[in-house]
Each structure stands twice: as C-alpha cells, then as structure tokens.
Amino acid sequence: MLLRSAVRFLRPVLLAVVPGLIAACASTGGGKPSAPVNGLYAELDQASKGYESALQQSRAGAMEASQLTLTRSLDQLKEASARCGNTPGCDPQRFFSVFDRLLRLKDGDFDDGMDLNSDVDPSQAALAAGKTGAASLPAAQRSVTLLHGQKLSELIAMNGPVKAALEMWLTQWRPQLMDAYVNYQYLRHEMWPQYQKADLPEALLFGIMAKESGGKVHAVSRSGAAGPLQFMYGTGMRFGLGMDNGFDTRFDPAASARANAEYLNEQLAIFNNNLELTIGAYNGGEGRMRRLVGADTSVSFYDPRIYNQLSQETRDYVPAVLAAAWLFLHPDSYNLRFPRVDGVPGSITLQQPASLSELTVCLGSADGMGDGWFRTLRNLNPRLDPQVTQPTGAQLQVPKPLERAYAARCVGGPWPILAHDLHSAVVPVVEAPPPPAPVVRRDRSYKVRRGDTLVSIVRNLHCSSVQEIAEMNGLKHHHLAIGQVLKLPACQ
Incomplete structure (x- = not known):
C-alpha cells in the first residue's frame, strides 16, 4: 500500500539522520542561512509539495502516477535530510516539522480500499x-x-x-x-x-x-x-x-x-x-x-x-x-509495533463447574498469551468474582480463539483436575494470640522530706517523668513543701 510505502521511507529517513542533524545543530551559529542551507530548505519544501501532489493523484485514482510522485518526493526528502547533517547552519527542526506535517497529511490517505475523502475504514x-x-x-x-x-x-x-x-x-x-x-x-x-x-x-x-x-x-x-x-x-x-x-x-x-x-x-x-x-x-x-x-x-x-x-x-x-x-x-x-490481537468476541458454555481462576490455569498460554488469560477473562466477565465457582451450563464471554482452547484443555484431561486441586487448596487459619491484659495502674502516696526535689523523686521512681508527677498533683512551677503528700504511680 502507498501508506505503508510512505511509512517505510519516512521512518528510516528521520531515524538515520538524527545523529547528524543534532551534530549540525550543535555547531550552528545564529547568523543568516548560507546558500547551501537555503538550497536544502528549498529541496525540503519541494519534497513536501511533491508528497501533497501524490496525495491528490491518489484521490483522483491515478495510483501509478501517485506512487511515482511519492517515491521521488521521499527520495528527495531522504537525500536532503542526509546532507543537512553535514551542512553547517542547517536546522534539523525544519526536517522534523515536515515529518510531523506529513504524518498528519497521511491520516486516512494512501490506503487501498478506502474512501480517501473520509477517515472511516x-x-x-x-x-x-x-x-x-x-x-x-x-x-x-x-x-x-x-x-x-x-x-x-x-x-x-x-x-x-x-x-x-x-x-x-x-x-x-x-x-x-x-x-x-x-x-x-x-x-x-x-x-x-x-x-x-x-x-x-x-x-x-x-x-x-x-x-x-x-x-x-x-x-x-x-x-x-x-x-x-x-x-x-x-x-x-x-x-x-x-x-x-x-x-x-x-x-x-x-x-x-x-x-x-x-x-x-x-x-x-x-x-x-x-x-x-x-x-x-x-x-x-x-x-x-x-x-x-x-x-x-x-x-x-x-x-x-x-x-x-x-x-x-x-x-x-x-x-x-x-x-x-x-x-x-x-x-x-x-518505531512502535503493537502486537497482533484477534479480539473477535466469543463465548463458552461450561461443561463442568469452574471459576475464572481455574479456567486461567487450564487455558495456560493458549493462543500465544504468555501472560495468561486471567485479566482478559475478568475484563470480559466483570460481574463475576474470579474465585467463585460457576455452575455447569453457565455461559462466559471469551475471545473467539479460546472457544477451541477451552474444549481442548478445560473439558477433560489433566489440566482441569490440576486447576481444581490448586483452587480447592486449604490454607491453615492461624488464630491471632489474645491481646495482653491491660495493665492496671495503682497510685501510691509519698510525703515530701527535707532536701527532696521533683527531679530527685522522679529519679528514684524509675518509671515516670517530672511532667507526669506535676500534672498528677497540680504542681505549679514544680514547687514542693516539706510534709506535702504527693500522689505517685505504683511502678512495677
């Protein structure tokens, strides 16, 4: 197809000249473009116009002429891009801008079997x-x-x-x-x-x-x-x-x-x-x-x-x-290749009870799905809990290729037995130990003697703080009086 021809030409053109273009950009000054540079820009414009002409010829039904014009235009773009990398003062951004513009032009165009005035396949x-x-x-x-x-x-x-x-x-x-x-x-x-x-x-x-x-x-x-x-x-x-x-x-x-x-x-x-x-x-x-x-x-x-x-x-x-x-x-x-996926919808009727998890195990990597089918089965059957066994006769949505895979792998043989055995495994339930009994805290009293300070009393307790004792007794500025009775925690 002409579209694919354009892509095959454009992609290596731009990728191949990137290192040279970057080097040219690094050595470029800010002066007026030289005659050689202007000549390259002119070729770039001419190649772009040629691409547009090829598009018009394609729309008019002149496919051979369109292919010829397209080939010449892309060859011209390729040659100009390559020379830009070796020409001081050449701005690579112009070439990338043309690349972006041609990508936009080709949307829905240059494709056999399509109405080129429409974007609908x-x-x-x-x-x-x-x-x-x-x-x-x-x-x-x-x-x-x-x-x-x-x-x-x-x-x-x-x-x-x-x-x-x-x-x-x-x-x-x-x-x-x-x-x-x-x-x-x-x-x-x-x-x-x-x-x-x-x-x-x-x-x-x-x-x-x-x-x-x-x-x-x-x-x-x-x-x-x-x-x-x-x-x-x-x-x-x-x-x-x-x-x-x-x-x-x-x-x-x-x-x-x-x-x-x-x-x-x-x-x-x-x-x-x-x-x-x-x-x-x-x-x-x-x-x-x-x-x-x-x-x-x-x-x-x-x-x-x-x-x-x-x-x-x-x-x-x-x-x-x-x-x-x-x-x-x-x-x-x-330079991106999406995988080929046959997304045609299908369905299966369970011949024996199974959960989505069990089906995933017995289907394995059927139809080349290396990551397995769990995500797809869940996506297509969003109302089902994947761990709950569905009864015989239940209808599930699956990709069309899995209809044959289900019949071959999940109706008889070792895989459904293995899947059921794994799914039915009993995991021991470990009971959590009872929480420790809450510590009952009892207070005791202490009579202040000569030479006592709040700090010395706390130091002898080994289980409290100056702030706690002060708060328990409503002390202001930590002032103590001889003979005063304090409440102290009963430390273990």
Whole structure:
C-alpha cells in the first residue's frame, strides 16, 4: 500500500539522520542561512509539495502516477535530510516539522480500499452494523479519526509536553501502553461502538483508557475512581452508572464507555470543541476548568493563566492522553509495533463447574498469551468474582480463539483436575494470640522530706517523668513543701 510505502521511507529517513542533524545543530551559529542551507530548505519544501501532489493523484485514482510522485518526493526528502547533517547552519527542526506535517497529511490517505475523502475504514461500518467477524476488527490505527468533523491529528499540537509524554510512553510507560493495547483489543467490540455512536474518535478512547487504567476493568484509584475509565461515584451516577443488583456498573466496559462519551460530548459543547480543555476537565474537574477558562473557550490549555493554575497531575494528564492517542494512530512512525490481537468476541458454555481462576490455569498460554488469560477473562466477565465457582451450563464471554482452547484443555484431561486441586487448596487459619491484659495502674502516696526535689523523686521512681508527677498533683512551677503528700504511680 502507498501508506505503508510512505511509512517505510519516512521512518528510516528521520531515524538515520538524527545523529547528524543534532551534530549540525550543535555547531550552528545564529547568523543568516548560507546558500547551501537555503538550497536544502528549498529541496525540503519541494519534497513536501511533491508528497501533497501524490496525495491528490491518489484521490483522483491515478495510483501509478501517485506512487511515482511519492517515491521521488521521499527520495528527495531522504537525500536532503542526509546532507543537512553535514551542512553547517542547517536546522534539523525544519526536517522534523515536515515529518510531523506529513504524518498528519497521511491520516486516512494512501490506503487501498478506502474512501480517501473520509477517515472511516469500510470495516468500521461493518462493526457499526453489528458484524463481529475477523474482517470487522481492523488494525487499530485504521479507525475513525474525526472529532465532530475535525481530524484528531489536527487537534494534537506536537509541543514540548506532548513530545515528552511520547517519550515516556515509548520508554518508562511502554509496558503499560502495550498491556493497555492488548486489553483494549479484547474489549473493543464493547467500548468502541459507544464512542462511534457519539461521533468521537477511537484513538481518544484508547488514550484515556491507557492513562486511566491500562485497560484493567476492575481498577480502583486511591481517590475512589473506578472502572476502565475511572469514574468517581457521583459523576458516574450523573451519567447513568450505579449499582445494578449489587454490581457497580462503573466496572462495565460498555456502560463506562457510553458514560465517558456522553461526558466528553457535554464538555466539548461547553468548551467549544477545545479537546485539551475537555480532557483537562475530565481529570481536574469541569467546575475548576470552567472557572479558569471563563468565556474565552479558545484559550490554550498551555496558556499560563490556565496551565499554571492546574495541579501537576492534570498538567501531565492531558499531554499523556494525547500522546497515547497519537501513538495509537501512528505506531509505525515511532518505531512502535503493537502486537497482533484477534479480539473477535466469543463465548463458552461450561461443561463442568469452574471459576475464572481455574479456567486461567487450564487455558495456560493458549493462543500465544504468555501472560495468561486471567485479566482478559475478568475484563470480559466483570460481574463475576474470579474465585467463585460457576455452575455447569453457565455461559462466559471469551475471545473467539479460546472457544477451541477451552474444549481442548478445560473439558477433560489433566489440566482441569490440576486447576481444581490448586483452587480447592486449604490454607491453615492461624488464630491471632489474645491481646495482653491491660495493665492496671495503682497510685501510691509519698510525703515530701527535707532536701527532696521533683527531679530527685522522679529519679528514684524509675518509671515516670517530672511532667507526669506535676500534672498528677497540680504542681505549679514544680514547687514542693516539706510534709506535702504527693500522689505517685505504683511502678512495677
């Protein structure tokens, strides 16, 4: 596909020239660009325009001409980038800016089988129509990227905070990002349609979930926020989440996605589709954000009047969500490869009693799931206690590939026996020793003699303090009189 060709060209181009570009930047002065530098900038502009021409040719159906123009443009960009690293005064930031711009241009374009004037993959329409076959679950980045008619990529400013968050997702937070992606793929058939109905982009849903819970349906924060999208109880009640026969529906993936979409649309209407302010309100509270913004909904989230008044958590949260959404759309362009996940939903009917924990043991690493299936089984069956045995005939939600794995591993043979034996193990209950009997303290009296001081009396007791004796006897300034009778603790 032309899109993949573009990515294959762009990624090595930018990655290969980074060391040279940084070296050139370090030796660059602040003077007027030289003729060679201006020539490189001109080639850069020409390559960018060529890329746009290839896009127009693709939309017009001239695929061969589009491929030729695209190849020439990317070759020109590659050569100019390489020469920039060896040309004093060449600014590498210009090349990275072009890279960012081309990433935005390619959203929904250069892809066979797609309407290039739309951001909707044909298989998304199948998903919306209720089809759940493998073809209706495309690669994540080929999903709706529109936010109320605007491309999501055009609403994400590639500024310092977002770039820093991208680095965090690609380094320290990478395990959480990958886990969130896998978890989301198995929940996608429940959560994504709720966003689609609300005209919200899937990448935004993933970004919020990745930051909030990592796709753990039963996550609960220290502040009491719960579920995959971390609703506080009061806010959840406002959007139809609450108790249903003893089950907190904040833990229901579909219900929480619906409530989250309604909340975001409510706030987008208030903040005039300002995505950053809306995400900030989701984390830091809509009331606080409204007070800070006032009537000027066009103000930037990063405006010091807003940014400096927010908590550090909210200042970090907004770019982190946007960066995760950006990586969801453009993983290849950041040297990121999400695992292939067959998230098509399925179900099993228990042939013998089993708990989710027992099923996890007997399924093992079926279908290549090295981390086991416990998290996925819990996510797909949020109303079940994983330790409680479900009866024969109970129907459980599982990924489609596990239907065969269950029949092969969990109906007969050694694994269900092993799983049941481990699950039924009795752990001895050690009774706590009785608490020691409270010490009964008895007081005694002492008659003050000549030469006594409060300090000397306490020293002879070996179990009290000057302050305690003074308080017991109401002494002021620690003054004693000969013959005075003092109350003293009876020390053991």
